[in-house]
Amino acid sequence: MAATVSEILLDWYDRHARDLPWRAPPGTPAPEPYRVWLSEVMLQQTTVAAVKRYFRAFTERWPTVEALAAAPEEDVMAAWAGLGYYSRARNLVKCARAVADMGAFPSSEKQLRELPGLGDYTAAAIAAIAFDKRAVVVDANVERVVARLFAIGEPLPGARKAIRAKADTITPEARAGDFAQAMMDLGSSICTARDPKCLLCPLADECEGRKTGDPARLPVKAPKKAKPLRKGRAWWIERDAAVWLVRREGTGMLGGMRALPDDGWTARVDGEGGPDGEPLGLVRHGFTHFDLELSVERHDAPMGEGEWWPLDKLDEAGLPTLFAKAARLALA
DNA sequence: TAGCCGTGGTT
DNA sequence: TAACCAAGGCT
Numbered sequence: 523m524a525a526t527v528s529e530i531l532l533d534w535y536d537r538h539a540r541d542l543p544w545r546a547p548p549g550t551p552a553p554e555p556y557r558v559w560l561s562e563v564m565l566q567q568t569t570v571a572a573v574k575r576y577f578r579a580f581t582e583r584w585p586t587v588e589a590l591a592a593a594p595e596e597d598v599m600a601a602w603a604g605l606g607y608y609s610r611a612r613n614l615v616k617c618a619r620a621v622a623d624m625g626a627f628p629s630s631e632k633q634l635r636e637l638p639g640l641g642d643y644t645a646a647a648i649a650a651i652a653f654d655k656r657a658v659v660v661d662a663n664v665e666r667v668v669a670r671l672f673a674i675g676e677p678l679p680g681a682r683k684a685i686r687a688k689a690d691t692i693t694p695e696a697r698a699g700d701f702a703q704a705m706m707d708l709g710s711s712i713c714t715a716r717d718p719k720c721l722l723c724p725l726a727d728e729c730e731g732r733k734t735g736d737p738a739r740l741p742v743k744a745p746k747k748a749k750p751l752r753k754g755r756a757w758w759i760e761r762d763a764a765v766w767l768v769r770r771e772g773t774g775m776l777g778g779m780r781a782l783p784d785d786g787w788t789a790r791v792d793g794e795g796g797p798d799g800e801p802l803g804l805v806r807h808g809f810t811h812f813d814l815e816l817s818v819e820r821h822d823a824p825m826g827e828g829e830w831w832p833l834d835k836l837d838e839a840g841l842p843t844l845f846a847k848a849a850r851l852a853l854a
Numbered sequence: 855t856a857g858c859c860g861t862g863g864t865t
Numbered sequence: 866t867a868a869c870c871a872a873g874g875c876t
Contacts, residue, residue: 565872606860641874
């Protein structure tokens with residue numbers, strides 16, 4: 523009898539699974555839901571290499587969801603600094619508090635999906651990995667593997683429906699969590715976006731994309747729009763070995779994070795107004811949908827609501843990378 | 855639904 | 866090196 527795709531892949535996973543801090547080895551009991559949830563949220567659009575350090579720091583400081591739920595939001599935001607997509611940190615706190623109120627993480631995909639910060643992917647991943655439920659887990663890796671395996675030539679994002687339907691057909695009843703992680707390991711190490719290693723692929727014989735030509739062309743994506751370059755200013759205000767820091771409002775860009783006072787630049791418009799200070803230099807920073815050229819200027823009086831932050835504890839302030847760069851410039 | 859939302863590694 | 870891209874979610 524011919525082996526199915528899931529059988530081949532699980533067999534491959536049993537031999538080649540990556541050892542990751544949030545992962546239980548194949549065939550061993552599932553990790554705690556808290557660790558699965560935390561890692562999955564951190565891993566949203568973020569590389570394994572970047573997540574490892576933050577995962578260790580968070581689980582050491584907040585070993586349980588109850589501990590995290592009890593933490594001041596600003597501590598969590600500061601601990602998240604540098605990881606990006608800060609709405610994840612805001613929702614992390616909300617979610618931890620909701621789960622603590624409920625007494626435990628829900629185990630069904632549907633209930634998980636209702637928690638803040640959990641979309642289709644993350645809810646399915648937690649249900650499968652932490653609770654051993656059958657769930658169709660589709661992330662960018664799975665999209666790529668499935669698009670190639672079934673030679674789906676329709677461009678993303680339109681192809682998502684077809685990809686999910688095909689992923690459903692190969693998801694096993696048992697070991698759905700291992701299967702999901704196997705697909706992601708395959709996608710990250712072998713069925714890579716560029717230069718896939720088809721000669722090492724356990725699914726090479728089953729792959730329609732390989733049979734019909736060049737699998738690397740799949741999945742087809744819409745061309746990207748050009749990123750505008752925005753200009754802004756930020757002020758370095760130093761007194762008695764302390765610097766003036768503000769907290770950014772709202773849920774927009776870097777919302778909730780500590781920052782230097784700035785002139786209100788956004789993705790759409792350059793900054794405007796403010797005092798002319800002594801120019802300290804330019805910081806160039808790339809965001810998802812625009813690039814920013816930030817002029818850092820020395821100023822002498824506090825601006826807006828804020829706090830004096832001791833320079834010798836600046837790395838504990840939780841500045842997002844843009845402002846960490848600006849601080850580095852000012853202190854150089 | 856398409857735009858918004860970070861960052862760092864890889865090629 | 867500039868471009869691409871990663872275990873997406875929210876609105």
